[in-house]
Amino acid sequence: MPRPSNTEERRQQIVDGLLKVMAERGYERASVGEIAKAAGLGPGLVHYHFSGKQEILLTLVGQLASRVRERVETRLAKLKSDDSRARVDAFIDAFLSRGEDAAPEAVASWVTISAEAIRQPEVRAAYEAVVRADLARLESLVADVVGRRRARTIAAGLFAAVQGYFVLSASAPGLVPAGSAAGTVKRMAAGLLDTAEAKEEAS
The missing domain is CATH 1.10.10.60 (Homeodomain-like)
Structure with missing residues (x-):
């Protein structure tokens, strides 16, 4: 190389x-x-x-997005089966698990970037593009479990929980029990997926 x-x-x-x-x-x-x-x-x-601080920030947005996507793909590649639920869990783990590749500085910076997205149109555009792509990826994984009809709502709820954990861990770290985020959101996912599958079977 x-x-x-x-x-x-x-x-x-x-x-x-x-x-x-x-x-x-x-x-x-x-x-x-x-x-x-x-x-x-x-x-x-x-x-x-x-050219200025904002250009550095926009470069960082792209890099943080690439890093978490690499984490997602690495976790998906490690799965030994095509279990659709395990793939949803792998996505959640990529964002929230506290393994060797955890990046607390990146999480804190992402929370700051989300705040800057409210203030700066250029940052908002970059932030929104990243969030749209990540949410679309999660939606496709959820759709493999419950079908397209209910996937968007479930994916949006799970992704909002992930982002909420980011905010809490960065701004009030003592409120979130260490290592609890990924497990909690995966249990939320299981409940939402079970309910959606039951509704699908009943309809």
Whole structure:
């Protein structure tokens, strides 16, 4: 595999710097100077590689989306069967489980990004594109269990629970028992899927 260019390395350092600072202090207090310091670079290099803080943020949105999608696909690939319910659980685990690949800084930053999506139209567009794609993926997995008719509602409810756990864990971490999120949402999924299957059989 070819070695990344110096420019790619520097840009990645800067994006990682924003991730670190934003997870600790939020977006507003993530100054270019603080980002540069966290990246181990001078502020001039930040300005050289990015037009501004928002461009770094938009790059981070895309990277966080790619990382969680890799987690989803890795978990789906590890399944030994085509059990549709296990595939829904794998999706939930990819977002909420606390294994070796858990990323608390990414979760905290994602919560901050969702807040910035309310304030900045460009961030809103990027955020919405990510959420739409992730929700569509979950909807397709749910549809494999209960069919298309009820899949959207169930997927939306489960995805809202995932995002809610993100907010709680980032803003009030003591309120969520450690390691409980994935199991709780998977039990919610089981209840919703059981109910939908029962309705399907009754109709």
